[in-house]
Amino acid sequence: MARVLINVPAQAKRGEIIEIKTLIAHPMETGYRLGPTGAAIPRDIINRFTCSYNGEEVFRAEFFPAIAANPFIAFFTVATESGQIVFSWTDDHGETQTEIRQITVE
Amino acid sequence: MDERSPGPPTRRLVLFTTAGLGLAAFTRPAAATPAAMDEAIRALVASAMVKPGRVKLELPPIVENGNTVPLTVTVDSPMSETDYVAGIHIFNEKNPQPYVAAFDLGPRAGKAVVSIRIRLADSQQVVAIARLNDGSFWSDSADVVVTLAACAEG
Numbered sequence: 727m728a729r730v731l732i733n734v735p736a737q738a739k740r741g742e743i744i745e746i747k748t749l750i751a752h753p754m755e756t757g758y759r760l761g762p763t764g765a766a767i768p769r770d771i772i773n774r775f776t777c778s779y780n781g782e783e784v785f786r787a788e789f790f791p792a793i794a795a796n797p798f799i800a801f802f803t804v805a806t807e808s809g810q811i812v813f814s815w816t817d818d819h820g821e822t823q824t825e826i827r828q829i830t831v832e
Numbered sequence: 833m834d835e836r837s838p839g840p841p842t843r844r845l846v847l848f849t850t851a852g853l854g855l856a857a858f859t860r861p862a863a864a865t866p867a868a869m870d871e872a873i874r875a876l877v878a879s880a881m882v883k884p885g886r887v888k889l890e891l892p893p894i895v896e897n898g899n900t901v902p903l904t905v906t907v908d909s910p911m912s913e914t915d916y917v918a919g920i921h922i923f924n925e926k927n928p929q930p931y932v933a934a935f936d937l938g939p940r941a942g943k944a945v946v947s948i949r950i951r952l953a954d955s956q957q958v959v960a961i962a963r964l965n966d967g968s969f970w971s972d973s974a975d976v977v978v979t980l981a982a983c984a985e986g
Contacts, residue, residue, distance in 0.1 A: 743942035756951075758928050779940065786936040792927045792951050794900040800947035804940055 728752055732813060734827045738805035746777065746785075747800040750815050750823070756791035772797055774816040780809040805831045866957075869923050872930040873961065876921055877969045882961060887972040889960040898952040898982040907944035907962040907970070917944035919963035926956040927982075951982035 733747040750772065757769025769791065777785040784803045803811075808831045814824040873882065890904040907917045916939045922932040935946050944962070952958075959973045 756928070782940070784938070784940040787946075787948075788934040790929055790931045790933060792924060792929065792932040794949040794951050798947070798949050800945075801935075801937070802941050802943040802945055804942040806940075 728815075728823060730813075730823070730825050732825055732827055734811055734829060735805075736828070737830045737832065740805065740807070740831050742805045743802050744805050744829075745800060745802055746811070747798070748775075748777075748813055749796060749798045751796050752815075752817070754789075754791070754793055754795045754797060758791065770818050772815045772817050775799060776814050777801070777803070778812045779803060780807065805829060807831050866925045869925050869930040869959065872923055873921075873959065876961065876963075880967065880969050882969040882971045884971055886970040887960050887962045889958065889972040889974045891958055891974045891976050893975070894977045894979070895952060896979045898954075898978040898980055900949045901952050901976070901978075902947065903950050903958070904945065904947040905960045905962075905972075909944045909962075909964070911939050911942055911944055913939050914965075916965050917941075917962050918965045920944070920946055921961045921963070922948075922950070923959045923961070924950075924952065924956055925958075926954040927952065932958070952976060952978045953981050954978060 729751040731749040735744050738744050752772050753770065754772065755767055755770040757766060759767050761767045771789060771791055771793065773789050775787040776783055785801050787799060789797065808829060811827045811829055812824060814822050816822045886908045888906040891901060895901050905920050907920065909915065909917045911917065917937060920935040923930050924932055932950050933948060937944060955977045957973050957975050959971060961969055961971045963969055
């Protein structure tokens, strides 16, 4: 499991536009670098990120090797109701890491 | 036998051709070209016009370290149910691949603003394209000078 930093406000007013910031520890190996033997280091990146709010997908990103290591994403969403915000990152091997944060909307 | 008569390839010809092939194979992965970026953008927008405006692409004009370059795209949109930004796409000219990232969003975003950190292999132009729900495309571009290029250390 990679280390993850997620910044979501714990509380928000109904209809408020909130900023979400996420960062995941990952080398984002481009596939263009050469290893010590001169052979290319195989590509290994996170190619997809999704964010769902109470089951509804509100944001999705597709990444290419030009994304820096430890990919950071900041985006906005509308706080509609209390519940769960689910984040998931999928890498080139098809492995997905999922994190959940709770939000209380008044 | 006449020098210019067609026939089996001469030794000189074989040497020249193989040298050329070797050079082509060596230079191929070096960089996408502005033409490759145009092609990637064309593949996204198909026959639609890409209009300048509504999009603001923010990048530092001079970057010391191309391995991590902060980038923010802001699209001027009410993000209502009937008028919203459906996607944001980021392209570059000179990295090995022209595509940087693509984002899907919708009226639930509230604000069409996305920030990420990217890699830049060389001083170049970066282009952001916004796809609106009415099918129109808007763009902005930024020129960046990179001091230490990403991928340079090999």
